[in-house]
Amino acid sequence: MKLKNISNLGVLALLSLSSYHLCAKSTHQPKKLPNNKKHVVKIQTEADIRLQEIIIQQNLTASIPDLSNLPRLNHxxxxxxxxxxxxxxxxxxxxxxxxxxxxxxxxxxxxxxxxxxxxxxxxxxxxxxxxxxxxxxxxxxxxxxxxxxxxxxxxxxxxxxxxxxxxxxxxxxxxxxxxxxxxxxxxxxxxxxxxxxxxxxxxxxxxxxxxxxxxxxxxxxxxxxxxxxxxxxxxxxxxxxxxxxxxxxxxxxxxxxxxxxxxxxxxxxxxxxxxxxxxxxxLINSPWSAYLKGDFNALSQAQKRGANLFFSQISDGGAGCVNCHGGTRFSNDGFFNLAFPQFGIGTGDQNIDHGRFDIDPQQRNMFAFKVPSLLNVELTGPYGHSGAYETLEEVVAHYVNPADAINNFFSKGGACGLSQFKNDASCEILNNNAQNNSLQALALLQLSPFVSPPLDVSQQDDLVQFLKALTDKCAKxxxxxxxxxxxxxxxxxxxxxxxxxxxxxxxx
The missing domain is CATH 1.10.760.10 (Cytochrome c-like domain)
Structure with missing residues (x-):
């Protein structure tokens, strides 16, 4: 006999009667067994309280994806x-x-x-x-x-x-x-x-x-x-x-x-x-979606702190990630220049990749690329249009200080410092014009309204931990x-x- 999971029950006592009680006629009332069921008390931390306020204010429960209109795998x-x-x-x-x-x-x-x-x-x-x-x-x-x-x-x-x-x-x-x-x-x-x-x-x-x-x-x-x-x-x-x-x-x-x-x-x-x-x-059944459905234990304390940073504006001490990474897919489907390092063969002259500008030549589209979904982002690296960053830590560090992140990328060898190319004798070909092209994108970024969130190392780590809470267990x-x-x-x-x-x- 299969038992369904019952929410808010910490212990399930499986009680059975002996064969004697099942088969023989009882001459007395059976002794009442104690109720061993215990209710789990939802303990809210300070991070929970703040996060619940954000969830209500931003109506985040509505962001759980609805798959009802999508094709079924077994079709x-x-x-x-x-x-x-x-x-x-x-x-x-x-x-x-x-x-x-x-x-x-x-x-x-x-x-x-x-x-x-x-x-x-x-x-x-x-x-x-x-x-x-x-x-x-x-x-x-x-x-x-x-x-x-x-x-x-x-x-x-x-x-x-x-x-x-x-x-x-x-x-x-x-x-x-x-x-x-x-x-x-x-x-x-x-x-x-x-x-x-x-x-x-x-x-x-x-x-x-x-x-x-x-x-x-x-x-x-x-x-x-x-x-x-x-x-x-x-x-x-x-x-x-x-x-x-x-x-x-x-x-x-x-x-x-x-x-x-x-x-x-x-x-x-x-x-x-x-x-x-x-x-x-x-693949959408993540710890974050479980938390939105009421399971306060689905996220670690670091992930809760990271969620608060993610959904809070920079002016309120947050990271402002939600401005571009909101909605059911954690993406607004927009196109932005964030000056992720340019390297590789590119799509144009001098190994450059102008991104969205190549198909819609408006100045705001120069070096702009589509905002990716963050669902299961823990598993989808390397990151960026060129795969320049191999870890989420590197991605978050880029948002905090794009100029430093670009310098670090090239100080490690650019393409030659990446796992895919570190044993490739011809990797320097992929660095042709790379630093100059990256600095062009950075110069445009610095003229844009983009504001880097002033996160310390601990906050950056909390943010990374939250991003990992967007991963469906099955995907791993x-x-x-x-x-x-x-x-x-x-x-x-x-x-x-x-x-x-x-x-x-x-x-x-």
Whole structure:
């Protein structure tokens, strides 16, 4: 018999009667047993009292995410998306999968400052031991897929896949999405209103991320996608691309259809499945959410002090983090220049990365990047658009004193001081123009309204401890997050699934 947890009960006494009392006729009233149930007294500390005031003032209980409108992981289309996400068949040269850079066991990302896509030494190793024999050729850090379905505004570091509202000729408002295919501020009529599905259309078209230089010398992104769909459907230009191909049965099962491959396996249906899977990877049951629901013991005293700093304004002795990291995802989805160190190949001349400015060239967007969600942030490092900081302590220190943090980064060797590159003889290539570009971003930051919170070392540590209270226990448990991976017992439609044994060794 299973007992459900009962809140506020410290001790549960399991009482049983002997077989004699159960079977024999009693000649007297049984002796009343003492009640050993004890109620837990909620003891509020000073930090609790202050935090409760903040929770009421800011209505923070309303910030617990609502997942009711998001896809379920066990939905057949989500399950199809999972298999697609882990298959290297979507890599142009069949050497990289979506999960190569966004794996559930590594915080939904890859644990690297810069991703290694099509030029990996061993395609089946992901995480810290994933290496390239060439120069790093991807300019930005891999974002996590955890809770990506809660994003309603934009995706990518520069927000180049973005939802916005237009008004038609009759005065009716309509939500649309712009993408790199359509251009900034122009609706992409091919993607519908699924933000994550829209995002899923682009990594496969990147030569560096998934496509590869030898695949499909195409004149546009759509021809790449069409070839990949034809590969999975075993028709057209993709006929015979896969030695084993059972994708038609997978798509028919997921969509409950008997259609032929040409009509069923299109990149629209592939993107739909990929988007639905990623939107189902939700991990929100953190100590902080438990605290909001009334469990005062869910947070340590340091985490409570950190929460007070997080949600309080600088003028009140806090850190003011909530101004940008509020809401259900701990992000306002805005774009800001915080002068995180610039290094790597960049996206423009002289290895520079102008961020949001490159797609929306307004001065306020220079060096601006999307405010990331802080849910499970403990697991999603390295941090920043360039993965310059490997610990949360370094991130918080940057907010307190950006100039000192940048100096410390370069005094440790810049790129050469990071775990990913410390044994790389060519790491100095990634430092080309890095310090100068970083100082340009810093100069703009110093002209902005940004104010650094004057936190001492102890307060910084409390803030870090609170950030760790935003982690779902399941996200840290490799056995638990395996529900977001195809089961070893499930059919591999093309025998190109990432090799799990190599992934484990890569993470060790």
């Amino acid at each position: 057949p289309v989500s399950q199809l998306g999972m298999k697609l996400f882990f298959s290297k068949a979507l890599g142009g040269e069949k050497t990289v999968a979506c999960a190569s850079c966004h794996h559930p066991r590594i915080g939904g990302a890859d644990g690297l400052s810069f991703p290694i896509g099509t030029n990996a030494v061993d395609p089946d190793i992901i995480g810290p031991l994933r290496l390239t024999s060439e120069t790093i050729n991807i300019p930005r850090n891999s974002p996590t897929i955890f809770n990506v379905g809660l994003s309603n505004s934009s995706l990518f570091w520069d927000g180049r896949v973005e939802r916005f509202t237009i008004t038609d000729s009759q005065g009716n408002e309509q939500e649309v999405i712009s993408t790199p295919d359509s251009g900034f501020g122009v609706p992409d009529l091919d993607v519908g209103n699924d933000l994550v599905g829209a995002l899923s259309r682009f990594p496969v078209t990147s030569v560096e991320e998934m496509r590869g230089a030898a695949f499909e010398n195409a004149f546009n992104n759509q021809s790449v996608r069409e070839h990949l769909a034809e590969r999975l459907g075993n028709y057209g230009s993709g006929n015979g691309d896969l030695e084993k191909n059972n994708w038609l049965n997978e798509f028919r099962r997921a969509f409950n259809s008997t259609d032929n491959a040409e009509s069923l396996i299109t990149f629209d249906s592939i993107a739909l499945a990929l988007g639905q899977y990623q939107s189902s990877v939700n 448990d490799h056995r638990c997050v395996r529900k977001f991976e195809p089961s070893k017992l499930s059919q591999d439609p093309d025998e190109l699934r990432l090799n799990l044994q190599m992934i484990i060794r890569g993470k060790a």
